[in-house]
Amino acid sequence: xxxxxxxxxxxxxxxxxxxxxxxxxxxxxxxxxxxxxxxxxxxxxxxxxxxxxxxxxxxxxxxxxxxxxxxxxxxxxxxxxxxxxxxxxxxxxxxxxxxxxxxxxxxxxxxxxxxxxxxxxxxxxxxxxxxxxxxxxxxxxxxxxxxx
Numbered sequence: 809x810x811x812x813x814x815x816x817x818x819x820x821x822x823x824x825x826x827x828x829x830x831x832x833x834x835x836x837x838x839x840x841x842x843x844x845x846x847x848x849x850x851x852x853x854x855x856x857x858x859x860x861x862x863x864x865x866x867x868x869x870x871x872x873x874x875x876x877x878x879x880x881x882x883x884x885x886x887x888x889x890x891x892x893x894x895x896x897x898x899x900x901x902x903x904x905x906x907x908x909x910x911x912x913x914x915x916x917x918x919x920x921x922x923x924x925x926x927x928x929x930x931x932x933x934x935x936x937x938x939x940x941x942x943x944x945x946x947x948x949x950x951x952x953x954x955x956x
Contacts, residue, residue, distance in 0.1 A: 812842045818897055819881055828879055836860065837872040838893070841882060847890035847912040887943050888912060905941065908948040915948070 816835055823830040830838075840856050841848055850869055857864035873891055876882040882891050885907055892905070895916040904923065906915045927940050947955065 812839055815842050815893075815897055822881070822897070823879060826879065828875075831872075833868065834872045834875055837869060838876055838881060841876075841891060841893045845913075847885050847888060847892045847907060847914050849888075849890045853891075883914075883916075883941060885914065885943060886939075886941075887945060903942075905943045906946050907943055908951055909945050910947060910951040913948040913950070 816839060819838055820830050820835070836857065837853060840853050844852075850866070850873060853873075854864060854866055854869045857869060873882065873884075877884055877891070880894060881897060882893055883905060884891055885905060887907060890912060892914045895903075896918075903916045904919045906917070908914070923940070923942060926942070927937060930937060
């Protein structure tokens with residue numbers, strides 16, 4: 809829990825330095841993601857929020873997630889329609905996300921050179937990327953061990 813509180817403090821300072829407001833609701837959604845430790849669907853977060861604030865509604869959670877994503881604190885994982893905290897909370901870079909297809913664990917690697925080369929190659933084909941986050945699917949070490 810100390811790690812979660814430290815991460816929230818880092819996020820508060822990070823947002824403040826950028827003139828953004830990390831409201832208590834946004835903090836709670838970020839905290840739930842941090843506690844989860846893996847990719848989490850919005851409705852799972854909503855269920856957790858309702859345990860704390862019974863009147864929580866989907867738009868509330870989605871707005872908080874949109875904000876957290878826009879400031880670079882969380883990633884949206886398209887392939888499983890879930891969210892995860894950026895592994896370098898206040899130094900989010902264009903990395904590559906590796907998502908376990910069984911348990912939704914997420915690893916993030918800093919591969920700016922590879923990322924840049926791939927984006928440049930794609931754009932040389934005449935395509936304009938709308939989003940350039942890269943996701944790879946795999947099995948985490950725990951799920952790999954269980955499958956053997």
